[in-house]
Amino acid sequence: MQILLDNLTATIMGGAILLMIITANISNRESLTDSTAFYTMIMKQEAFAYMLTRDLQSVERLSSIEEASDSTFRFRGHIGDDATLHTIVYKREYVRDYEGTAYYQIHRMVDGEIAGGSGDIITNWQVEARDVAGVKVSDTDAAKQIYVRFDVGSKIGKQAKIEQTYWEASFFPPLLQ
């Protein structure tokens, strides 16, 4: 009887310990997957922010004061070192829903050709022309600043609160001043 009781206790304890180790291991793997997804997202975000910074500093003329109804934001600007004016378009495209959040990809087009983009990490995209005081303008001729904000999210993570962040900046292109 004692042997049976001892064996039973040992089995229960061993099983409990094994279960805890497995749970901790699964949790660790999930955490690793989440952090990998997060860092990938951050890298994509940084690359996109860098691209936006270069483009929006060189704006000479805006086509609209905010994203147009066809989900595009269009402007003319100088990119690169030459004096050539290019038409640059940022076009938002719906990708999919994930845990109730819509994800988009922003395509960047230069003179009609796709030239980079954001990756499908965008959960919110806002771009608008503002005046000197930072107030949204109603006419592109009054634009002195360009405000841009984009939110990004990681599609794999479960704790969406932490795995979402945003990037926000105001640009004062010299040629708009």
Place this chain on the structure above:
Amino acid sequence: MVSRTKALERFSVPLKPLLHMTQTIFAIVALTILSLFIYSERRNAVQTQQIMVEQAINAIGNGVAVSRLNEIQSYSYDQATEDTYIDYASQLTQSSLFGPGQDAENDDIDDFHGAVKDLYRVVGTDTLTFRAESYVAYADETDPSKSAASGTRTKFKQVTVKVYNLNIADADTVLLSQTISCKNACNW
């Protein structure tokens, strides 16, 4: 002569509690190792989350730095070039006079030297405060990525913006630097 069975019986009495004690010790050791393992796993997970939050805040800080840098570079290159062209470097502001108190208002790049501005960003229900410090120095005309020799006035100014978060001590400091040219306003 003691028989084998009797001898075993004699030993079996002190062996039993010893065996039970050994089992208990093993169980305690196993539970201790397990607790340490779980603690270590949990700590790793918390640290990972913490780093992710810091990275997210750094990304926001980068946007703050870009905004500030852009704001500064939208101003005139120098007080002397505000509405006219100049022919000599000596007409430019001396670097010892860089700073906010130089003229009535901040209307040219070097007025932002040493300036400190707090900027706010909302994250969920929290408001994060970012402090942006800016520094301006003349850059070398032959190699604008380098600072000019002390006292030299050139047609390039290097603006550096340093942004850090006031709410989270461990968050990284963002440093952005850009060289701004006098362009056609400097005729030499």
